[in-house]
Amino acid sequence: MQTCANATTVAFQGLEARRVEVQVQLTPGTGAIVIVGLGDKAVSEARERVRAAFASIGLAIPPGRLVVNLAPADMPKEGTHYDLPIALAMMAAIGALPHDALDGVVCFGEVGLDGSLAAAPGALPAAMAAHGMGAAFVCPEVCGSEAAWAGGEVLAAPSLLSLVNHFRGGAALKPPERGDLIAGAGVPDxxxxxxxxxxxxxxxxxxxxxxxxxxxxxxxxxxxxxxxxxxxxxxxxxxxxxxxxxxxxxxxxxxxxxxxxxxxxxxxxxxxxxxxxxxxxxxxxxxxxxxxxxxxxxxxxxxxxxxxxxxxxxxxxxxxxxxxxxxxxxxxxxxxxxxxxxxxxxxxxxxxxxxxxxxxxxxxxxxxxxxxxxxxxxxxxxxxxxxxxxxxxxxxxxxxxxxxxxxxxxxxxxxxxxxxxxxxxxxxxxxxxxxxxxxxxxxxxxxxxxxxxxxxxxxxxxxxxxxxxxxxxxxxxxxxxxxxxxxxxxxxxxxxxxxxxxxxxxxx
Ligand SMILES: Nc1ncnc2c1ncn2[C@@H]1O[C@H](COP(=O)(O)OP(=O)(O)O)[C@@H](O)[C@H]1O
Ligand SMILES: [Mg+2]
Ligand SMILES: [Zn+2]
Missing domain, CATH: 3.40.50.300 (P-loop containing nucleotide triphosphate hydrolases)
Incomplete structure (x- = not known):
């Protein structure tokens, strides 16, 4: 079993989305998940959401201590969109995903207790940053029509399980369509x-x-x-x-x-x-x-x-x-x-x-x-x-x-x-x-x-x-x-x- 894995995501500084590496390491020790790297409260709560999501999809976390580092560690990180990269990096670390599944992708999204994926603010600038890095963008299904505007490759998934299936070569996810472009609607004369x-x-x-x-x-x-x-x-x-x-x-x-x-x-x-x-x-x-x-x-x-x-x-x-x-x-x-x-x-x-x-x-x-x-x-x-x-x-x-x-x-x-x-x-x-x-x-x-x-x-x-x-x-x-x-x-x-x-x- 692989005990180290990385996923890529972004941190927002204003409108700019900066690259962040989520590094996960499974080491011997007490059964705890520790998140370090200047995250806010929403980031530290990712631990509970991901733990519950794993349980509800029947994924056991092996005994040991899981350390999650968000690098660069001196860049402040806010929001719930770190859930998905943390979950996917943990899955890769415990062997639930192929070890190269997360190469060349940027992950973004909130994870629900039942393993579903929920919207997080900033999908458009995050997808644009992914496109700029030449990476595919993995996000919740509800963010897909927004992320598609960035022009790069987008994978929009309803749940963690559907992503696992996709990465294991099972049911492939369809690329999402762009949302509508509205012109001049509802402006009073x-x-x-x-x-x-x-x-x-x-x-x-x-x-x-x-x-x-x-x-x-x-x-x-x-x-x-x-x-x-x-x-x-x-x-x-x-x-x-x-x-x-x-x-x-x-x-x-x-x-x-x-x-x-x-x-x-x-x-x-x-x-x-x-x-x-x-x-x-x-x-x-x-x-x-x-x-x-x-x-x-x-x-x-x-x-x-x-x-x-x-x-x-x-x-x-x-x-x-x-x-x-x-x-x-x-x-x-x-x-x-x-x-x-x-x-x-x-x-x-x-x-x-x-x-x-x-x-x-x-x-x-x-x-x-x-x-x-x-x-x-x-x-x-x-x-x-x-x-x-x-x-x-x-x-x-x-x-x-x-x-x-x-x-x-x-x-x-x-x-x-x-x-x-x-x-x-x-x-x-x-x-x-x-x-x-x-x-x-x-x-x-x-x-x-x-x-x-x-x-x-x-x-x-x-x-x-x-x-x-x-x-x-x-x-x-x-x-x-x-x-x-x-x-x-x-x-x-x-x-x-x-x-x-x-x-x-x-x-x-
Ligand atoms: N010049 C105008 N032509 C047509 N309707 C007007 C005009 N001025 C006011 N009204 C009517 O009066 C209402 C109140 O106007 P409003 O723009 O709220 O005034 P104010 O902001 O100056 O208090 C408007 O919704 C509109 O129905
Ligand atoms: Mg008025
Ligand atoms: Zn007066």
Whole structure:
């Protein structure tokens, strides 16, 4: 009998799946299974699941001491997907599998007490890593349609026994089929929104230049309805984006039946969501909502109701396109290139300053509420717009002639113009590129200078206006930024109560 055996699996560091060798050795001694190699609680519990699974399929573990080492031993390992490589390496060590069965395969999956195999998060990136190593990927049947997207050889098995049969040359397992690829399903149309022409235009501009946006308006104005229509205006995910987004959702355990979608993500966490849910992390390192919105839209409704900690945590991904999560003994990063759409009432009680349902507590109410948002956060939001209450007359209008399809086509053309210049999307232009490609013509420059003075624009607000004007020009198919583009960009600037914007408010 062979007393040593190896199986290969992976450990996740963010989205990266690193190779891990599971080494099993049967030595004389007391009848114990010992797992070493920096595993978390789920890894050490593999022992009990595997022991029970062996018993239920009638596989006796010979007397002795089984040592399982997960190498490299200094790399932290989290999750239940180590069950299967541990079980298979043990089987090989005790002679229940041919000794070369595990050569050139990467094993991944959770083992049930009855010997069945269950899903574990991360099958897609794990299968891609296996493909990269030139190895076949062995996983639970339920992960097969997801793993098949990696393009390599995949063996998906319902149970330990079916794998044993396969490796012994009995009933061979069939390769799984890829899950479905869905395009454009279930995205609500812009045509449903009556009136609110300026807000709809703001959505189109936001989508075209990747500008973060904030809607300020009373309850019922249609802010949420508008924001939900933003993903439909963005171009469908390109192939590499699709894979990266799907990998994130895989690691979070959210890819159902291996189904991938080209529609950009839309995530709308509630303001009471925990930091772990928003940013990522928790008991096991997992992407949070900010990362799940990668390449799509993160919608934060009632923005000032989010905790200060949560709002601060947004700044890093908005600046770098990544989230860094501190773990006990290491760091994990996940991609988080998001388009932020936020909404808020003008004041805590809802109504704000004007019209029916206006706040009776005076401007102080709005100023205090708005002061919860920091200047640095608002600096990252190029479009800040008032959304007035929707009128009965607007609601009685017939559906507008143009909807999502027409606006999305204009967005696509504007994005092509941006990629043609090679300086990136307008929202992320640095100052030199901005000067080079967004300097307005003389009338535009004069208008901007006048507005900068009369509105007391900060340097940052000035640059935000220029970026938005550049996008408006791109939507217009115009090489240069003209007065009309600057004028529209200025019309998308909200007048904050008491100051140019909160965070810089002079308290009177
Ligand atoms: N402009 C609009 N056109 C059509 N329906 C609207 C409009 N604005 C609001 N509604 C209706 O009112 C409901 C509430 O709008 P919602 O987007 O939740 O408002 P808010 O987020 O500003 O509080 C929507 O579900 C929709 O049925
Ligand atoms: Mg709402
Ligand atoms: Zn109020």
């Amino acid at each position: 812009l045509r449903d929104v009556r009136g609110q022409e300026q807000a709809k235009r703001a959505l189109e501009i936001a989508a075209a230049g990747a500008h973060n946006l904030l809607f300020v308006g009373p309850p019922g104005a249609g802010k949420s309805m508008l924001a939900q229509r933003l993903p439909g205006l963005l171009p469908p995910l390109a192939s590499e984006e699709l894979l990266e987004v799907s990998m994130l959702h895989s690691v979070a355990g959210l890819l159902e039946r291996g189904r991938l979608t080209r529609t950009r993500p839309f995530r709308a966490p509630h303001h009471s969501a925990s930091m772990a849910a928003l940013v990522g992390g928790g008991l096991r390192a997992k992407p949070g909502e900010i990362s799940l919105a990668h390449q799509g839209v993160l919608f934060l409704d009632e923005l000032p109701e989010f905790s200060q900690q949560a709002l601060d945590a947004l700044r890093q991904p908005l600046e770098t396109g990544q989230v860094l999560i501190a773990r006990a003994n290491h760091h994990v990063t996940y991609p988080a290139r998001i388009l932020l759409a936020a909404a808020m009432n003008p004041c805590r009680c809802g109504g704000g300053g004007v019209g029916v349902g206006a706040c009776r507590r005076g401007p102080r109410c709005a100023i205090d509420y708005q002061a919860r948002l920091s200047g640095p956060l608002l600096d990252r939001i190029d479009i800040q717009l008032d959304v007035p209450p929707v009128t009965a007359a607007d609601l009685a209008l017939p559906p507008p002639p143009e909807g999502t399809a027409e606006a999305a086509a204009r967005v696509l053309r504007a994005r092509e113009a941006q990629s043609g210049r090679g300086a990136g999307l307008n929202a992320v232009l640095d100052q030199p590129s901005l000067e080079k490609i967004a300097t307005p013509d003389a009338p535009g420059a004069a208008l901007l200078a006048k507005a900068a003075e009369s509105l007391a624009l900060s340097a940052r607000a000035y640059h935000r206006t220029l970026k938005v004007a550049r996008t408006i020009a791109d939507l217009d198919g115009s090489d240069g930024v003209r007065r009309i583009h600057v004028a529209e960009a200025l019309s998308l600037k909200r007048q904050w109560a008491g100051a140019e914007q909160p965070g810089f408010a002079k308290v009177s």
